[in-house]
Amino acid sequence: xxxxxxxxxxxxxxxxxxxxxxxxxxxxxxxxxxxxxxxxxxxxxxxxxxxxxxxxxxxxxxxxxxxxxxxxxxxxxxxxxxxxxxxxxxxxxxxxxxxxxxxxxxxxxxxxxxxxxxxxxxxxxxxxxxxxxxxxxxxxxxxxxxxxxxxxxxxxxxxxxxxxxxxxxxxxxxxxxxxxxxxxxxxxxxxxxxxxxxxxxxxxxxxxxxxxxxxxxxxxxxxxxxxxxxxxxxxxxxxxxxxxxxxxxxxxxxxxxxxxxxxxxxxxxxxx
Numbered sequence: 001x002x003x004x005x006x007x008x009x010x011x012x013x014x015x016x017x018x019x020x021x022x023x024x025x026x027x028x029x030x031x032x033x034x035x036x037x038x039x040x041x042x043x044x045x046x047x048x049x050x051x052x053x054x055x056x057x058x059x060x061x062x063x064x065x066x067x068x069x070x071x072x073x074x075x076x077x078x079x080x081x082x083x084x085x086x087x088x089x090x091x092x093x094x095x096x097x098x099x100x101x102x103x104x105x106x107x108x109x110x111x112x113x114x115x116x117x118x119x120x121x122x123x124x125x126x127x128x129x130x131x132x133x134x135x136x137x138x139x140x141x142x143x144x145x146x147x148x149x150x151x152x153x154x155x156x157x158x159x160x161x162x163x164x165x166x167x168x169x170x171x172x173x174x175x176x177x178x179x180x181x182x183x184x185x186x187x188x189x190x191x192x193x194x195x196x197x198x199x200x201x202x203x204x205x206x207x208x209x210x211x212x213x214x215x216x217x218x219x220x221x222x223x224x225x226x227x228x229x230x231x232x233x234x235x236x237x238x239x240x241x242x243x244x245x246x247x248x249x250x251x252x253x254x255x256x257x258x259x260x261x262x263x264x265x266x267x268x269x270x271x272x
Contacts, residue, residue, distance in 0.1 A: 001247050001250070001251055002243070002247050004246065004247070004250065005243060010243070013239065013242075014239065017235055017236060017238075017239040020232075020235050021232040021233075021235045021236050022232075024228045024229070024231045024232035024235065025228070025229065025232045027224075027228040028224070028225050028226075028227075028228035028229040028232070029225075031221045031222075031224040031225045031228065032221075032222075032225045034218075034221045035218050035219075035221035035222045035225060038216035038217070038218035038221060039218045040074075041077075041078070041215075041216050042215045042216055042218060044075070044077065044078040044079070045078045045213055045215060047078075047079075048078045048079050048080045048154055049080075051079065051080050052080070053080045053081055053082035053152045054079065054080065054081050054082070055081065055082065055083075056081045056082065056083035056114075056120060056191075056195070058076070058081065059072050059076040059079055059081050059155045059193070060072055060081070060120060060155060060191035060192065060193050061191070062116060062118050062189075062191070063118055063189035063190065063191065063192075066189065067180075067183040067184065067186075067189050067190070068179055068180050068183045068189065068190060068191075068192050069118075069189065069190070069191040069192040070192045071157050071158060071192040071193060072155050072156075072157055072192065072193040076155055077155055077156065077157055077193070078154050078155065078156070078213070079154070079155050080152060080153070080154055080155075080198075081152070081153065081154075081155055081195060082150065082151065082152045083112060083114065083120060083150070083151055083195065084114075084115075084148060084149070084150045084151075085112040085113050085114040085115065085119070085120075085148070085149065086112070086113050086146075086147065086148060086149065087110045087111070087112055087113075087122075087144035087145060087146075087149055088110065088111045088112075088113050088119065089110060089143065089144045090170070091110075091111050091172060091185070091186055091187075092108060092109070092110045092141060092144070092171050092172065093108070093109040093110070093121065093171070093172040093173070093174060093177075093182060094106045094107075094108060094138060094139075094141070094171050094172070094173050094174075095107040095108075095109065095173075095174050095175070095176065095177055096136060096173065096174075096175060097175060098126060098211075100126045100209055100211065100212065103128055103129075104129065105126055105127055105128040105129050105139070106126065106127055106129070106138075106139055107123055107125070107126050107177075107211060108123070108124045108125060108126075108127060108141055108208070109121045109122060109123050109124065109177065109182075109194065110122055110124055110144050111186060111188075111190065112149065112151060112195075113188065117188060117189075118188060118189045118190065118191065119186065119188050119189070119190045119191075120190065120191045120194065120195055121177070121179065121182065121190060121191075121194035121195070122151055122153065122194065122195045122197055123153070123156070123177070123194055123195065123196045123197055123211060124144070124197050124200075124204060124208055125197060125204065125208025125209055125210055125211060126208065126209045126210075126211050127139050127140075127141065127142075127207060127208060127209070128209075138168070138169055138171065138173075141171070142205035142207045142208065143205075145200075145202045149200060149201065149202065150200070150201045151195060151197055151199070151200050152197075152198060152199040152200070153195040153196045153197040153198045153199070154195065154196040154198065154213065155193050155194075155195060155196075156177075156193055156194055156195070156196050157192075157193050158177065158178060158179035158180065158192060158193060158194070159176040159177045159178055160176070160178060161176055161178070162174055162175055162176030162177070162178025162181050162182075163175050163176070163178075163181075164181075165178075165181050165182055165184070165185055167185065172185055177194060179191075179192060179193070179194065196211055196213070197210075198210065
């Protein structure tokens with residue numbers, strides 16, 4: 001009854017079905033890995049919110065033999081650290097095109113020079129654009145505290161694809177927080193990650209708005225996992241359903257439809 005499945009045509013159908021199902025299972029597993037990775041990021045973000053700040057060097061080692069230190073490990077990204085040094089306002093960095101509450105403004109990073117002569121970039125917060133001005137017009141940046149400053153904040157890794165870094169009106173400007181590119185404009189080595197400020201002594205200027213740390217949308221990936229796996233099962237089920245219909249048709253158990261018995265139908269009324 002199912003001997004036709006061994007014909008080249010049906011073997012081809014089977015091969016295509018198995019390939020499609022395999023690809024769908026692979027895509028489901030890939031989304032599962034992304035779900036697990038994003039879940040781990042969210043867990044680190046949540047854990048960092050309540051952890052006791054660790055010394056900066058526990059997460060961001062000092063640069064050795066170069067302008068930039070090693071990037072923070074995944075396990076230490078979003079952890080909370082503390083450091084003491086002096087702000088170098090002459091090398092403040094304005095990162096444009098950053099959004100807070102649907103408003104595009106600037107994040108302000110200022111190097112904190114440590115006792116060993118190296119520095120860590122500190123994201124001091126977000127400030128809105130100049131009202132009525134273009135998105136590239138520099139805003140008024142509150143002055144950084146002078147003297148010794150102690151900061152606490154989250155460890156964040158460098159961003160990629162930052163493009164060129166320029167200097168205008170005494171400040172560096174960039175599109176992304178690309179630390180290797182920024183380091184080329186600084187007179188001292190810097191750590192491979194930066195600190196997103198959440199506390200400072202002396203207190204930070206109230207003009208800054210805190211940069212919110214958003215959780216990754218891991219549940220979207222979890223939904224894709226089941227979507228791809230269900231598609232894989234449906235493709236196998238569809239092949240079996242079509243094969244069964246073909247087998248029944250060949251055995252004469254299914255027919256395209258019964259002929260209509262016209263004689264059994266009532267005669268149409270005739271007009272007078």
